[in-house]
Amino acid sequence: MNQIVTTQNLSKRYGSKYCVKDINLSVSEGDIFGFLGPNGAGKSTTLKMILGLMRPTDGNVKVFGKDFEGNRQLILSQTGSLIESPSYYAHLSGLENMRIVQRLRNIPEKNVSEALKIVRLENQKDKKVGQYSLGMKQRLGIAMALLSIPKLLILDEPTNGLDPAGIGEIRELIKSLPKRYGMTVLISSHLLSEIEQIATSVGIINDGNMMFQGNMDELKNKSHPNIMIKTRNNLLAKELLSDKGFSPFYREDSLVFGNLTDEQVIQINRSLTSANIDVLRIEENKKNLESIFLEITGKGRSL
The missing domain is CATH 3.40.50.300 (P-loop containing nucleotide triphosphate hydrolases)
Structure with a gap:
């Protein structure tokens, strides 16, 4: 072109x-x-x-x-x-x-x-x-x-x-x-x-x-979407998943994970249900253009 x-x-x-x-x-x-x-x-x-x-x-x-x-x-x-x-x-x-x-x-x-x-x-x-x-x-x-x-x-x-x-x-x-x-x-x-x-x-x-x-x-595509998981006991879920090598953080009433594969999402869901922790919601949270911009520039400011 x-x-x-x-x-x-x-x-x-x-x-x-x-x-x-x-x-x-x-x-x-x-x-x-x-x-x-x-x-x-x-x-x-x-x-x-x-x-x-x-x-x-x-x-x-x-x-x-x-x-x-x-x-x-x-x-x-x-x-x-x-x-x-x-x-x-x-x-x-x-x-x-x-x-x-x-x-x-x-x-x-x-x-x-x-x-x-x-x-x-x-x-x-x-x-x-x-x-x-x-x-x-x-x-x-x-x-x-x-x-x-x-x-x-x-x-x-x-x-x-x-x-x-x-x-x-x-x-x-x-x-x-x-x-x-x-x-x-x-x-x-x-x-x-x-x-x-x-x-x-x-x-x-x-x-x-x-x-x-x-x-x-x-x-x-510069920024992979977050996975947000809401359970009935987020504190216990975070402890369990941290022991398995995951590093979620809290956002409002959910646990937020960075770049996860589909297999990892399946693994997390199985681990939680096996431990009798009810999973209420799993959702993908795609970042908007502004979030990607701030990520690229490393600036904590809006345009």
């Missing part, structure tokens, strides 16, 4: 401190790549270096298989982006704002109506942007990024500040782009639930270091 974006040892240092260190990013054609990490992890800095808005301290960037240096104009003509927050003239209408960008980028005028239609703003195009809701402004920013119907779309925290309905709209829009227009999407976020719902591949960055990169199934 073609690699649309690749970085090699991409780094950015301010003084003696690296905010991005040796990032090797790989985004395949047709992917929705979720770039995930806490605020301040280095996501925006990495995206700015990919777009040529910031010069790397070390490393290099290739987009569409070409070095950014020397191919800047060609790469940017096929790339759309929304970094941090949309820029617009509040006293002008959505359509007038779009036409300014269209002329600046020398893009066919027919693309304006197409981009507004994609983000469902065609009925509000004549309204002043200063009167737009936050969600409409965000959609206008995405429409500007889509004006050239680019091969690569880079969105930095596109759902920031939106209500649940606005987040849902942006999510459905992004999910439709690869199939509808053959776009590759690189989207950064600190909202784990959003990335889980839209991304085909994911990269996790923390303190400027890439902690994980792969598809969503690979990420979920």
Whole structure:
């Protein structure tokens, strides 16, 4: 599969401190790549270096298989982006704002109506942007990024500040782009639930270091599910199973075990029933994306 974006040892240092260190990013054609990490992890800095808005301290960037240096104009003509927050003239209408960008980028005028239609703003195009809701402004920013119907779309925290309905709209829009227009999407976020719902591949960055990169199934498989067993006498059950080499811990009213095979679950159940300890419930507790993130980074903090 073609690699649309690749970085090699991409780094950015301010003084003696690296905010991005040796990032090797790989985004395949047709992917929705979720770039995930806490605020301040280095996501925006990495995206700015990919777009040529910031010069790397070390490393290099290739987009569409070409070095950014020397191919800047060609790469940017096929790339759309929304970094941090949309820029617009509040006293002008959505359509007038779009036409300014269209002329600046020398893009066919027919693309304006197409981009507004994609983000469902065609009925509000004549309204002043200063009167737009936050969600409409965000959609206008995405429409500007889509004006050239680019091969690569880079969105930095596109759902920031939106209500649940606005987040849902942006999510459905992004999910439709690869199939509808053959776009590759690189989207950064600190909202784990959003990335889980839209991304085909994911990269996790923390303190400027890439902690994980792969598809969503690979990420979920990084953490084996816990087995939770509830009995009528958890204290006695824990003593019995500890003698047999198991190391459960308490969570609420159950005993929790780490990575167990099916055979081990059968063995535990037999041991408990043989000792006349009633087993009330055995359940598998799969970890969510946030738990896996915290496990990978070793950080006891939420995003």
